[in-house]
Amino acid sequence: MxxxxxxxxxxxxxxxxxxxxxxxxxxxxxxxxxxxKTATTLPWPWREIKPEEIQERAYQSAWAKIGCMYGTIEAVIGTLADKYGAPYNTFPIDATIYGSGGIGGIGSLCGTINACGLLFNLFSKNQEDLFALCQEISLWYENARMPSYKPKKPKLDIPIVSSVSRSNLCHISSTEWANASGHKLLTTEHFERCNRLVADVTVKAVVMLNEYSSGKVAYKEKLNSFSQGCQSCHGPGKVKANVASGMNCDTCHTNPH
Ligand code: HEC
Ligand code: HEC
Incomplete structure (x- = not known):
């Protein structure tokens, strides 16, 4: 210490x-x-968290505010604050409620990915690492089948169908799930799905930060081959260079050429 x-x-x-x-x-x-200075100077030191320690807390916290961003941040920063106090206990966790429902219900960026960006910003050593971590988790999220977490004390004790989000956008992620499950959105079933997903993404973030802080993080995610093809002309520094995106293109585009 x-x-x-x-x-x-x-x-x-x-x-x-x-x-x-x-x-x-x-x-x-x-x-x-x-x-x-301890509270305001970044990066804050990362302390290893075991995924099993925070899964249920992430799920329950997400329910507490029906807040996906809040759930992830509360579980991670709240756990560190409980164990170690400052600087973690100086963070205003309620300032993350805005991230719910893809930023105030707009259906834009999923609050869990927004939360991961914030966590990576607090704990990464430089901007290059920060961007690499953000891109890794975003592409992972696009491809992951979620939710997989089974809560210990479920608010709604029903089997929840999983789906692949195909996008980090709340709108696309949620509608993919609505189609897969047959449930309507902005219902208790939808929130149950999202709050279990919060547990999944929080675990991923914690595993990544554990690895990153011990120098063992491996960046595995890549744009799919369709999207790499598009980027070879539309991406930065290429002939068209009119697209600034690290999301897979075929979620929204077919090949128009
Ligand atoms: C070989 C270079 C190249 C590749 C690869 C490429 N594009 Fe293009 N794209 C262009 C150029 C050049 C234009 C402008 C064409 C024009 O002005 O008629 C364009 C225009 C477009 C447009 C707007 C015009 C339209 O036809 O609707 C879209 C959308 C687009 N590309 C999407 C894609 C996607 C998605 C991919 C990947 C599947 C892709 N492009 C791959 C070169 C490329
Ligand atoms: C979340 C959905 C989404 C994703 C993901 C996405 N796009 Fe788009 N893209 C759009 C929309 C919407 C527009 C605006 C379309 C329009 O103006 O008709 C657009 C516009 C474009 C245009 C300009 C078309 C024009 O009219 O000139 C190109 C080129 C393009 N996208 C390429 C890409 C590439 C390459 C990727 C992947 C790296 C990508 N997009 C990812 C939704 C998306």
């Missing part, structure tokens, strides 16, 4: 001194305001 704080303080000072000519002043301030 003591070693960790010392190492982190040194890191903070190192960054400030390296980046600014007024290093002396910054060093002085760093000593005085160490409490504030």
């Amino acid at each position: 003591k070693t960790k704080i010392t190492r982190r303080t040194m890191l903070n000072i190192g960054t400030a001194a390296g980046g600014l000519a007024i290093g002396g002043a910054i060093l002085g301030a760093a000593g005085i305001r160490s409490e504030t």
Whole structure:
């Protein structure tokens, strides 16, 4: 514990001194305001979490606010806050409720993926790693069959049909599931499905962060071959270069050429 704080303080000072000519002043301030800096300076240290520890919490928290983004963040940051206190307990978890239903019910980005982006931002060492982690989990989400988690204390104790979302968008993910299951959306059944899915994605995020922090993360996901073909002309730096997307193209496009 003591070693960790010392190492982190040194890191903070190192960054400030390296980046600014007024290093002396910054060093002085760093000593005085160490409490504030602990909470606001990123990255925060990641502490390993066992997936089994947080699955049910993610599911229950998601139900608490009918909030997918909230469920993931509450389970991860809440667990770290309970165990280790600061800086984790300084995070305003309620500020993630907006992510529900693809940002305030719009059906845009699934709140679990939004949550993963936030977690990766808190715990990754640089922007390159951050983007790689975001892309990995987004493509994983597109292809994964979910939900698979069976809650210990289900709010709605029925078998839930699983489906492949094909997209990180709440609209597409949910409608794929509506078609697979025959259930209507914005019903208790739909929320049960989504809140179990929150447990699945939270586990994936935690496994990725465990691996990342121990230097063992392997990036496995790729655009499918259809989409790689499109990107060879429409992607960044190519002849058309008019598409900025890391989502699979065939979810929405057929080949128009
Ligand atoms: C060999 C290069 C190349 C590849 C590969 C390619 N495109 Fe295109 N695409 C173009 C060019 C060039 C245009 C502009 C054509 C024009 O102006 O008539 C275009 C236009 C389009 C348009 C708009 C015009 C239309 O016909 O509706 C869409 C949509 C599109 N491409 C989607 C795709 C998708 C999806 C893929 C992958 C399956 C793909 N493209 C692969 C070169 C390519
Ligand atoms: C979530 C759905 C979605 C995904 C995924 C998606 N697109 Fe699109 N794309 C659209 C929509 C909607 C438009 C606007 C279509 C229009 O203007 O008619 C569009 C427009 C385009 C256009 C311009 C068409 C034009 O009129 O000039 C191209 C090219 C294109 N997309 C290529 C891609 C490629 C390549 C990928 C994969 C890397 C991709 N899209 C992924 C929905 C999607």
